[in-house]
Amino acid sequence: MRFQQGDAIFILSKSWIPRTIALTSNSRYSHVGMVMEDADGDIVNIIESKPFLKLRKRCLSLQKEEYDCYRIRGNHSQEMKLALENAEQMIGIKYNYLQFANLYFHVNFNKKRAFPLNKRLVCTSLIDLCYYSAGIRRKDEMDIGNVTLEELLLKYDFERVAES
Numbered sequence: 001m002r003f004q005q006g007d008a009i010f011i012l013s014k015s016w017i018p019r020t021i022a023l024t025s026n027s028r029y030s031h032v033g034m035v036m037e038d039a040d041g042d043i044v045n046i047i048e049s050k051p052f053l054k055l056r057k058r059c060l061s062l063q064k065e066e067y068d069c070y071r072i073r074g075n076h077s078q079e080m081k082l083a084l085e086n087a088e089q090m091i092g093i094k095y096n097y098l099q100f101a102n103l104y105f106h107v108n109f110n111k112k113r114a115f116p117l118n119k120r121l122v123c124t125s126l127i128d129l130c131y132y133s134a135g136i137r138r139k140d141e142m143d144i145g146n147v148t149l150e151e152l153l154l155k156y157d158f159e160r161v162a163e164s
Helices: 016-024 077-089 097-109 123-133 149-155
Strands: 008-012 031-038 043-048 056-061 066-072 158-163
Touching (some): 008 016, 008 149, 031 077
Antiparallel strands (some): 066 158
């Protein structure tokens, strides 16, 4: 199996809006989703939080995406199962535009992170909160659920297991 439940798929889409997001957030990536299950061929089922949509499950065609897949080092199958259960309970939650704007100002203008989650999520919040609440060891306790894509990569002991 190429991907495992709970893996994080970091995406850099080819369209101009996601590339702009990546550039303005000082990241190679513009989005992240959590693997629910590996499907056939170039399809993987993920759960994600995306602008203009509520938190959802979807089939992602990796043939159309530039991506890197990261996995937490070690055997965390039980924790990943719990992380996915947590994510599934969040389906339908709205996207947090204020948090996205706050993270943008944090990265580009060194502004403090001021916005609470307000029962809304950006893509990094979904992954961070689900991993943390499932008991996956985080390197620190700062800004749980309120991190950028690059910060998320640094908060956990990830290893890259696949790329486009």
